[in-house]
């Protein structure tokens with residue numbers, strides 16, 4: 204493919220606008236791709252975002268209200284779908300029906316039934332099977348790739364417990380469409396644990412609470428704080444903690460416990476532009492690394508601050524595979540598996556009434 208691969212971004216809300224910007228940067232760095240369209244049906248958002256982005260490039264950016272208009276105009280060769288979760292299925296299917304391969308934000312769809320239906324539709328023919336890349340950016344994150352390489356080398360022996368923590372400082376913004384705290388947030392952690400652990404769980408348990416944010420948020424969710432435990436067949440458990448209540452800032456942290464040591468990535472701290480990662484064995488420190496994140500030079504959403512380079516790397520992978528006609532490293536099967544665990548796991552979350560009351564012998 205000698206020509207530039209033309210990309211549209213569908214949905215230019217909080218995250219889509221950054222995906223569009225990353226496509227533009229890759230276009231000027233690599234010269235083999237271009238941002239040629241943005242699509243959004245919410246007010247004048249598409250036109251506003253396009254006008255802002257246009258100052259950074261010569262190639263015209265087309266503005267479309269929906270994916271049907273985009274396809275009819277043949278304004279791109281592929282698309283990054285970052286629309287509201289409830290629109291993922293419809294947007295992606297329309298593009299795939301038109302013969303486009305898509306990079307799509309998580310979660311795959313907004314319900315278990317539609318996710319299974321969509322995956323079956325994709326699996327039904329050869330094009331569909333490699334048509335969708337699921338945007339699990341953790342798989343492209345330098346600190347987590349470092350941890351994965353250590354695990355693959357056996358540095359800490361056999362992993363038996365993986366703990367993955369994701370805590371937001373604020374609730375989702377007004378108008379946000381969440382399918383539940385596990386499918387909206389924990390789907391990232393679930394995929395991370397499956398990727399690091401190399402197994403799929405056979406049993407789920409957990410707890411959900413409404414502690415703080417849901418008393419103030421406009422966006423209603425099932426819980427604002429949850430713990431999911433996954434039991435894997437080969438002596439491994441995965442523990443996910445997600446919360447919308449870490450008011451001091453965004454917290455992302457992963458621990459992998461193995462028979463010979465522990466690997467630790469990220470910690471909540473003063474410097475949000477630095478990720479520290481370390482591995483310890485029975486005789487102390489094995490390796491410590493610091494990963495500098497990108498300073499966008501302005502206030503950006505907290506998840507963009509932490510994962511900016513990973514978001515850009517996932518787009519680069521999408522372009523590479525599209526240009527080469529090769530399969531994606533992470534696809535709808537990964538998206539479905541993680542969402543099945545999140546959705547089925549939601550049904551396993553217990554509240555306080557399902558706990559055991561304690562009656563102390565000594566009275567106050």
Ligand SMILES: NC(=O)c1ccc[n+]([C@@H]2O[C@H](COP(=O)([O-])OP(=O)(O)OC[C@H]3O[C@@H](n4cnc5c(N)ncnc54)[C@H](O)[C@@H]3O)[C@@H](O)[C@H]2O)c1
Nearest residue numbers: 214215216217218219245285286287288308309310378379
């Ligand atoms: N991978 C990640 O780390 C990550 C982070 C954030 C979001 N996401 C995913 O990306 C998708 C989009 O998320 P987002 O955070 O950009 O959502 P968003 O609500 O900011 O924007 C999504 C769409 O909502 C519409 N919209 C914008 N403002 C609105 C308002 N005030 N009222 C009603 N509608 C409005 C627009 O059509 C916009 O394209 C979701 O599926 C989400 O799960 C992924």
